[in-house]
Amino acid sequence: MNVGSILNNDGPVDAGSVTANSSASNSPVARPGASARPERHSIVNLLNDDEKSAKNKNILNKKDAETNVHAKPTAAVDTQEFNGDIITQKAGKTDENQHVQNAPVDELTRLHKLKSSTKPTRYTVPPIWAQEWSPSKSGAPEPAVQGPPDSSGTYLSSKRVFDPSITTSVDLECSITGVIPPASVTRTVAEWVYANFTEIPNDQRQNVELEAKFGLIVDKRSGRRIDISVASECIFTDKANTHFDMGVHEVGWRAMCDFLDELERKHQEDGRKGLAKTKHKFSRLESDVIDRFYEISERNSQPKTMRISTDALSKRQWGINKQRLSDLYIHNPSCMHDLRLSLSYEHPIPDTSLESIVTKTQPVLTRAKKRTSWAHRPTVTTFDLTRVQTPRESKNMKGKKIVDQDTSYEVELEVDTPELFSGYDLFKTGADTIRFEELIEIFLNNARCLNNRVTKMANK
Missing domain, CATH: 1.20.5 (Single alpha-helices involved in coiled-coils or other helix-helix interfaces)
Known part of the structure; x- marks a missing residue:
């Protein structure tokens, strides 16, 4: 038994079979009919590929x-x-x-x-890229051009003046609610005007006047301007112990006149440069009028004060019956003057009644007024600056009557009441809840501009 038999699990064979096998393997030709012998594997066959592989x-x-x-x-x-x-x-x-x-x-x-075939374009107005940039003082966009009056009687557009949704910085908001809270003084004045407008019939609207007069709120006991320990603008309601002393100093009055004239000159200069949309900023009017006041008493009625005005040049006469509806005091201790807002009826007196009043009644007061008016339509305000001369009678040492002239200076602002009533109607119907208060704020801002100008001049 050899190593190959052990690996192939073959049993032992005898010597005869071994001899036969040896002789058979040595013969080159196999016997016919003999079955094929299984191949025996040796270590050499296992380690080396065979011919078939x-x-x-x-x-x-x-x-x-x-x-x-x-x-x-x-x-x-x-x-x-x-x-x-x-x-x-x-x-x-x-x-x-x-x-x-x-x-x-x-x-x-x-x-x-193109250069050889065409001529250069001649611009009457420089193109936008060639114009000089003129920033506005407030940094706000320029107001839109005002159009003609619409059916509601207003000549102003509905564009917002104070837009609460826009701030100068993109990462800032006007408030946590996204709405600018109204100033307390402006809101109080708007509520006061609104409350009085609700009592005015529609057929009397054309006779309503709202004006702001410059002066001082004076304490009756001390005779001096009130001191109520406040530092900013506020509404003053204690009228029982105070009165309003209307008028300003001559220096301040002239400073206000110069200020308005300066604005007009600046506007005209901008117009010559093509920067202004209108020729004039204000509609300026000068007048010289003599006012005479008459007390008219009728049976079973309160006395009425009639004012008859006479133009100094044309001698034309007209009469007004002024009836005060309400007053509101605005105290501003940081400025030179306080304000008195007055809401009044101004009923015209028929021309047929003027002659009888003048001939039958003596005037209780005469005032000669030289007034300059600046009307500014974009802010619905007319500025009236008046120099008033009031005759004052006295007697000399010999008992002879002498008439002197007391000169005073007055400043008042009058709002465009039809425009204000239009904003009132929009608020009442809910069509626009901002316009009415916005007009009040514009009117008050104009008064503040004049007051600040005089105060700045006085502090120099």
């Missing part, structure tokens, strides 16, 4: 070679297509680069042709 490997290698031979033409075709795409892209880029290089030359050629 070698043949199989050769067959596989031949198949792989044939596959590679058939695959090479396809790869070559793909390579040619890829190279063709690269060449096409390079050619396209070359054309684009050449077009970009030729673009400035073509543009210059076209400009030279």
Whole structure:
């Protein structure tokens, strides 16, 4: 028994069979009809490939070679297509680069042709890119051009003046609610006007006047301006112990006149530069009028004060019956003057009654007024600055009557009441809840501008 038999699990054989097998293996030709002997594996056969496996490997290698031979033409075709795409892209880029290089030359050629064939454009107004930038003082956009009056009687647009949704910085908000709270003074004045407007019939609206007069709130006990330990603008309600002393000093009055004239000159200068939309900022009017006041008493009625005015030049006369509805005091200790808001009826006196009043009654007061009025439509305000001369009678040492003239200076602002009533109606119907209060704030701002101007001059 050899090592191969042990590995192949063969049993022991006798010597005769071994001899027969040896002789059979040595014979080159197998016997016919004999069954095939199983192959015996030795260590050499286990460690080395046999002939069949070698043949199989050769067959596989031949198949792989044939596959590679058939695959090479396809790869070559793909390579040619890829190279063709690269060449096409390079050619396209070359054309684009050449077009970009030729673009400035073509543009210059076209400009030279236009220059030689056309004349330069002459602008009556410089184009927007050639105009000088003129920033507004407040940094806010310029107001829109006002159009003609609409059916509601107002000549102003509905554009917001104080827009609560816009702030100067994009990362800031006006408040946590997104709404600017109204100033307390402005809201109180608006409520006061609204409460009085509710009691005015529609047919009496054209006779209503709302004006703000400059002066001082004076304590009756001390005779001096009130001191109530406040530092800012406020509404003063204690009228029982105070009275309003209307009028301003001559220096302050002239400073206000100069201020309004200065605004007009600046506006006209801007107009010559093409920066102003209108020729004049104000509609200016001068008047010289003599007012005479008469006390008219009728049975079972309260006495009425009639004012009859006479134009100093034309001698034309007209009469007004003024009836005070309500007053509101605004105290501003940080400025030179306080304000008194007055809401009144001004009923015209028929011309047929003027002559009887003048001939039958003596005037209780005479005032000669030289007034200059500046009407500013965009802020619905008229500025009336008046120099008043009031005759004062006295007697000299000999008992002879002498008439002197007391000169005083008055400043008052009058709001456009039809426009204010229009805002009132919009608020009442709910169509616009901001317009009415906005008009009140504009009116008060104009008064503050004059007051601040005089205060600034006095502090120098």
